[in-house]
């Protein structure tokens with residue numbers, strides 16, 4: 001086992017349960033003071049024309065609202081742009097940053113909240129412990145479950161040079177509001193792809209060499225829920241959505257205390273070279289990983305069949321050798337993930353040619 005000692009941090013407050021959204025106003029009011037009395041809302045673009053949901057949000061006259069596009073994963077350039085707009089909006093800093101959406105929107109809120117109080121370009125903060133100052137008080141509200149971004153110390157950003165998280169104690173959201181009623185409209189495919197991100201977090205941490213009792217407990221319980229939900233053992237959709245919110249927190253924590261593996265390493269390669277989204281990218285990769293995760297793979301295929309979701313294939317068909325080499329290099333550089341999979345002598349267990357052959361099957 002190899003990892004640096006770290007005392008991990010979790011969000012300070014959790015509000016959980018059906019209908020919790022109606023209490024958002026109270027949560028925000030608690031954080032306001034004479035000087036800092038306004039709020040920034042970052043909301044998944046899906047809700048832009050959902051008047052019924054927007055009307056339930058405590059958006060005041062002084063507040064600033066961004067609707068977040070989810071076609072691309074979060075970019076450092078856009079984080080900088082949002083930050084500049086926030087600084088120009090009022091003469092004081094906002095009291096609260098709200099991020100309501102999936103992993104994309106929550107990561108934008110986490111990163112932008114930090115950049116309001118840390119000068120310069122967000123690309124210069126991609127990495128571990130580079131942030132100097134605590135950010136704006138951040139409340140995240142997941143509207144699709146699985147990434148664990150709501151409890152993670154990372155905001156994953158694509159910069160001009162790399163896809164890498166801003167990771168430090170301050171990246172953790174200060175508060176999470178879970179309201180399963182918000183998940184009702186997630187399309188089946190997104191529900192499956194993001195849900196499988198959680199499942200894969202658990203499989204990769206449980207089978208890795210870095211696992212400890214803490215990560216194991218979270219991953220086992222989380223996977224029990226994922227499997228129940230995606231093998232349709234919970235008939236009521238609202239109940240299943242509520243349970244997946246718990247699975248997502250626990251899956252996120254399982255990788256905090258352990259690490260991801262082969263699937264995430266390769267999925268990053270697809271994301272950097274082809275712009276493939278995290279959830280679907282993981283499914284495309286995991287679909288080829290029977291050799292590495294035989295038990296996890298079998299259940300994955302069962303769940304996929306039951307959900308009737310197609311996993312895209314042939315996405316690398318038109319790629320050049322140069323692009324394949326670039327994907328391999330991105331995956332190969334994620335040393336900590338390989339180290340988790342095979343141990344410190346990981347290079348003896350896998351070759352660049354094997355990785356390239358896997359990419360060619362996708």
Ligand code: NAD
Pocket residue numbers: 044045046070073074101102103104105107143144147148149152153154155156182183184185186187190193194197278279
């Ligand atoms: P996402 O946020 O892009 O959402 C998926 C899709 O669902 C989008 O089209 C979105 O508009 C839609 N959607 C969300 N809520 C909806 C609702 N209630 N009704 C209808 N549609 C809805 O995808 P995701 O899988 O949640 O997040 C992926 C991102 O998370 C990636 O950028 C990835 O890098 C990041 N991530 C971060 C961490 C972390 O620890 N910070 C971990 C894993 C993944």
Ligand code: ZN
Pocket residue numbers: 147197198201264278
């Ligand atoms: Zn993931």
